[in-house]
Amino acid sequence: MGLRLHVDGDCVRGNVTFDDRHEGAPGIVHGGAIATVLDDTLGLLLVVLGTPAVTANLSVDYRAPALLQTEMIVERWLEQRVDRKLHLRADLSIDGQPVAQARALFLAVEVAHFEKGGRTLLPNWADWGPSL
Numbered sequence: 001m002g003l004r005l006h007v008d009g010d011c012v013r014g015n016v017t018f019d020d021r022h023e024g025a026p027g028i029v030h031g032g033a034i035a036t037v038l039d040d041t042l043g044l045l046l047v048v049l050g051t052p053a054v055t056a057n058l059s060v061d062y063r064a065p066a067l068l069q070t071e072m073i074v075e076r077w078l079e080q081r082v083d084r085k086l087h088l089r090a091d092l093s094i095d096g097q098p099v100a101q102a103r104a105l106f107l108a109v110e111v112a113h114f115e116k117g118g119r120t121l122l123p124n125w126a127d128w129g130p131s132l
């Protein structure tokens, strides 16, 4: 998808362009692909926040057709944290017009949570994200 990301304070911004592999309705990005990008890129925000966490709940409002081959802006930020509960937002827009808006509840976990996946993990959570 050519996702490019940068950190701006506590907000992570990026650009993404979907192509024909992500088509749902003719010429329009599949909603599942949009939800995947919004959820997955929240992972980078967690690295910025320094908090290992996983998605417990994700809801997406689809506000306008997401056109293929069109550069979009993705922005993610922390709205509120209450104990282990992280209330996160992720927005997708084209030329300042909202395309999709996600609200997610992430629950903080120990890094050991990810050992269930059977992969060898980097010991330092800060190293899990790409260098920005």
Ligand SMILES: CCCCCCCCCCCC(=O)SCCNC(=O)CCNC(=O)[C@H](O)C(C)(C)COP(=O)(O)OP(=O)(O)OC[C@H]1O[C@@H](n2cnc3c(N)ncnc32)[C@H](O)[C@@H]1OP(=O)(O)O
Pocket (backbone or CB within 6 Å): 039, 040, 042, 043, 044, 046, 047, 053, 054, 055, 056, 057, 085, 105, 107, 109, 128, 129, 130
């Ligand atoms: C590029 C960088 C890469 C590095 C980035 C690497 C991270 C990438 C993450 C990417 C995002 C993903 O796709 S993660 C993959 C998809 N998600 C998952 O696999 C998560 C699967 N679910 C779980 O493992 C579990 O259910 C947990 C950990 C989420 C919660 O289990 P738990 O720890 O036992 O907590 P539990 O007692 O159930 O709940 C604690 C509190 O949260 C509330 N709670 C729990 N679930 C929910 C829910 N769905 N909706 C509302 N509230 C909930 C409970 O009512 C309770 O509230 P109260 O009574 O305390 O008030």
